[in-house]
Amino acid sequence: MAKEQQNTQEPLEGVQDAVDTAVEAGAAEPQAADDTQADVLQQLEESRAEVDALQKELAELQPRAQAEIQNIRRRAEQDVEKAHKFGLEKFANELLPVVDSLERAIEASQGEGEQLQAIREGVEMTLNLFLSSMEKFNVEQVNPEGQPFNPEHHQAMSMVPAEGVAPNTVVTVVQKGYLLNGRLMRPAMVMVAKS
Incomplete structure (x- = not known):
């Protein structure tokens, strides 16, 4: 009988060893699960921070993009207007x-x-x-005779002495100038009084 008791204790000791190993393994698994869960939470927080940063950047860029679109529209409208005016x-x-x-x-x-x-x-x-x-x-004639010389609309051919006329006054118009919608097409060719 003592021999039988010894034989039953040996398998029990093996079982005890297996249980101890399982308990140790089970205790390690929750810690690994906690580490994995912490990593996932950290990645989630980092992703949220990136999303928040991107949303903030989008909010900053959106008004700039709208302003750029308005500028493009305005420039296109001006180009069309100029084409109509000066076509x-x-x-x-x-x-x-x-x-x-x-x-x-x-x-x-x-x-x-x-x-x-x-x-x-x-x-x-x-x-x-x-x-x-x-x-x-809207084609206007520029006939500046008797007016002060204006280099924006007149081209001086020569300066001539003229009595009783203020200096830099147009004395003679050799060829009249023309404006189209206020923009110079051809300057008036003039002779100007000397000082």
Whole structure:
């Protein structure tokens, strides 16, 4: 019987060892689970911080992007407006020599005689009709005779002595200038009084 008791104790000791090993392993698992859970929580907090930073950056960039879109729209509208306003510039520039020729014809017909007078009146009427047509499209004539010299709208051909005229005053207009919607198409070529 003592032998049987000894045989039953040996398997019990083996079981006890297995239980002790399992308890030790079980005690280690909760600690590993706690470590894993802490790592996950830390990563979650880092992700939240990144999301918050990105949302803040987006909130800062959004007004800037809207302002840039407004600027692009405004520039496009200005370009379209300029295209409408100054689209006729080349056409109007081509017509200016016609006006010049009509004016020269009027000047050349200065003289006596009914035929010359009739030609002159016809050319004057044509010129006036032509100038009024150009005014409809905002083409203005610059005829600065007797006015102070303006380098923005006038081109001085020469300076001449002139009595009774203030210095830097336009004495003679050699060729009239023109503006399209306030923008200079061609400067007036003038002679200016010396000081």
